[in-house]
Amino acid sequence: MHCVDVLVIGAGPSGSIVSALLNKQKLKVICVEKEKFPRFVIGESLLPNCMNILREAGFLKAVESYGFQYKNGAAFSWRDEYRYFDFCDKSSSGDGTTFQVQRAIFDEILINEAIKQGVEVNFNTAVEDIVFLDKYVEVHLSNNQTIKAKYIVDASGYGRVLPRKLGLEVQSSLSSKKAYFTHIQDNINEILYDRNKILITTHPEFRDVWFWLIPFSNGRCSIGVVGEESKLNINANDEDTLKHHVYLAPMLKRLLNNAS
Ligand SMILES: Cc1cc2nc3c(=O)[nH]c(=O)nc-3n(C[C@H](O)[C@H](O)[C@H](O)COP(=O)(O)OP(=O)(O)OC[C@H]3O[C@@H](n4cnc5c(N)ncnc54)[C@H](O)[C@@H]3O)c2cc1C
Numbered sequence: 001m002h003c004v005d006v007l008v009i010g011a012g013p014s015g016s017i018v019s020a021l022l023n024k025q026k027l028k029v030i031c032v033e034k035e036k037f038p039r040f041v042i043g044e045s046l047l048p049n050c051m052n053i054l055r056e057a058g059f060l061k062a063v064e065s066y067g068f069q070y071k072n073g074a075a076f077s078w079r080d081e082y083r084y085f086d087f088c089d090k091s092s093s094g095d096g097t098t099f100q101v102q103r104a105i106f107d108e109i110l111i112n113e114a115i116k117q118g119v120e121v122n123f124n125t126a127v128e129d130i131v132f133l134d135k136y137v138e139v140h141l142s143n144n145q146t147i148k149a150k151y152i153v154d155a156s157g158y159g160r161v162l163p164r165k166l167g168l169e170v171q172s173s174l175s176s177k178k179a180y181f182t183h184i185q186d187n188i189n190e191i192l193y194d195r196n197k198i199l200i201t202t203h204p205e206f207r208d209v210w211f212w213l214i215p216f217s218n219g220r221c222s223i224g225v226v227g228e229e230s231k232l233n234i235n236a237n238d239e240d241t242l243k244h245h246v247y248l249a250p251m252l253k254r255l256l257n258n259a260s
Contacts, residue, residue, distance in 0.1 A: 004028045007139050007149035009127045009162075012041065015155035016110040019119040020057040022153075029119050030149075032141060034126035034159070037111060038104035041157075042181060044222050045071065045198040045214045048087050048095040059113045066109060068099035069217040075197045077251045079204050084197055100198065100214050100222075102183075127161055178232055180242040181224030186215065187258040201249045206231050211249060213256075223256070 008019045011033035019031045054060040075084035088096030115121055126142040130152065139147045154162040163169045188195075195215040203209035209227030216222070225232065225245045234244055247253045 001138075001146055001148050002030070003148045004030045005149070006030075006151045006153060007032060007127075007137075007147055008153045008155055010034075010154075010156040010159060011037065011111045011114075011121055011123070012107055012155060012157050013110055014157065015153075016107070016114045016119075017053060017057045017059070018153050018155055019121075020059070020114045020117050023114070023117055023119045024058075030147060031111070031114070031119055031121045032125050032127055032139075032147075033111075033121060033123050034142070036124045038108045041103040041107060042179075042222075042224070044103055044106075044216075045100050045212070046098040048098045051095040051098055054110075057110075057113070058117060059110050062109050062113050063099065063101075063106070066105065067217055068101045068106070069215055070097060070196055071100045071198065072097045073197045075194065075199045077199060077201045077249075078207075079250055082251065084194070100216060102216055127156075130162075130165055175228055177226050178229045179224050179226045180232065180238055180245075181212075181222060182239070182242060183216075183220050183222055184256070185219060185260045186213075186221040186223075186256060187219075187260065188215075188221075188255050189258065190255060193255060199251075201252055203227070203231075203245070204248060204250070209245070211246060211252060213252065223252075 005027040006022050006029045008015050008029060008031040011031050015031050019029050022029045051060065054063055072088060073084055073086040075082065090096060111121060127139055128142050129140040131138040136148050136150055137152055139149055199213040201211040209231050211225045214222040223246060225242060232241060232245065234241055246256060
């Protein structure tokens with residue numbers, strides 16, 4: 001049986017970073033990822049403190065050299081109103097800028113850096129069961145392999161492997177929300193439009209329905225709407241539903257008039 005100090009479930013940003021940090025501590029780490037990379041994930045606009053974590057893991061140079069969209073703040077709009085915050089306008093020390101990233105590429109860069117540092121990664125392999133024994137855990141994988149680990153780290157994100165296994169899931173007290181999102185060629189040609197900021201827009205009528213517009217460095221952007229299903233459902237397919245809501249927001253309609 002393969003024996004390790006730590007088995008990490010999932011090779012998203014959490015999994016690749018925790019694997020690299022533990023590997024730096026001279027622990028024997030294996031990271032198990034159920035997908036084949038690159039794979040699509042949502043969550044593309046980083047916060048400046050991510051830079052500290054990427055630096056500590058030894059990933060920052062690789063991320064900086066890819067050419068992701070520079071990000072220095074966030075802008076907010078409602079109807080014709082617009083405000084922005086520059087993350088460098090602050091009184092504390094630390095990074096004030098970061099990136100907006102296509103996660104398929106970003107996550108692959110991170111895990112490849114972890115592999116270069118010596119972390120063993122098994123892609124296309126899901127953690128299927130975990131048996132807790134006295135001094136170690138036995139982790140059963142989809143490729144029929146069993147790994148003996150002193151510790152496990154659950155970095156499975158939306159997979160929530162351990163909470164599901166241990167019955168720790170708690171119903172959120174917030175109302176349930178749905179998101180419709182995609183990547184588009186934005187063709188934004190407004191001279192004053194600031195690609196360096198995420199643009200968060202609230203719906204002209206329903207203030208609890210909101211949109212994100214996250215520009216990338218290649219002329220494309222991520223666009224999405226979030227809200228309660230009852231406010232988003234217009235009995236149309238997903239693409240028409242997203243378009244319908246985006247074009248209700250005057251600033252988004254103007255900016256994305258030529259988008260494809
Ligand atoms: C609509 C929406 C918008 C968002 N926007 C932003 C944003 O702008 N900025 C931001 O910072 N965050 C954003 N987020 C949050 C962001 O998506 C997550 O915080 C982030 O992806 C978490 O990374 P992670 O590494 O923890 O998990 P993930 O990226 O989810 O990675 C977990 C990995 O575990 C793997 N896995 C799951 N189950 C198993 C298993 N049984 N065995 C092996 N592997 C398994 C999965 O395949 C996956 O690769 C957004 C989230 C949503 C829903």
